[in-house]
Amino acid sequence: MSEYTVVYDPEGRLGVLPLDREPHMSLVKAVLAWPDTAELPPSDCEQIALQLTGHARAVASDVRRLCGELSTDSDMRILAKVVLGEADRRLSSPCRGTVRCVKQRARMVRALYERLDRLESDRPAASST
Numbered sequence: 001m002s003e004y005t006v007v008y009d010p011e012g013r014l015g016v017l018p019l020d021r022e023p024h025m026s027l028v029k030a031v032l033a034w035p036d037t038a039e040l041p042p043s044d045c046e047q048i049a050l051q052l053t054g055h056a057r058a059v060a061s062d063v064r065r066l067c068g069e070l071s072t073d074s075d076m077r078i079l080a081k082v083v084l085g086e087a088d089r090r091l092s093s094p095c096r097g098t099v100r101c102v103k104q105r106a107r108m109v110r111a112l113y114e115r116l117d118r119l120e121s122d123r124p125a126a127s128s129t
Contacts, residue, residue, distance in 0.1 A: 024055045031106040042097025049095040052105035059112040066119040083115045
């Protein structure tokens with residue numbers, strides 16, 4: 001039996017909570033290891049795609065927040081905006097019960113985390129100038 005805590009913070013006093021990265025990245029890794037010819041029930045694919053979509057939106061929110069801290073002419077900001085634009089476009093399309101759809105969502109989560117990592121790694125250098 002697992003324990004969890006429900007967080008109710010309508011005023012946003014807790015600030016930004018860390019993402020639950022490891023289980024989602026494990027799911028991404030597993031999904032991307034599937035062969036393109038994998039046959040899964042459409043309902044399973046839809047559930048996995050929904051899980052990845054929700055997490056991708058949470059990661060995109062963090063990328064968007066960090067992107068907003070950068071100067072408008074920053075190369076990092078421009079690249080982040082490209083990834084966010086692609087994420088918005090892909091995540092706005094409906095989930096389909098296909099392996100292809102699930103793999104696209106998994107790639108999107110991976111790309112968002114890559115951009116988030118780059119923004120976070122450059123953050124101390126950017127704030128010290």
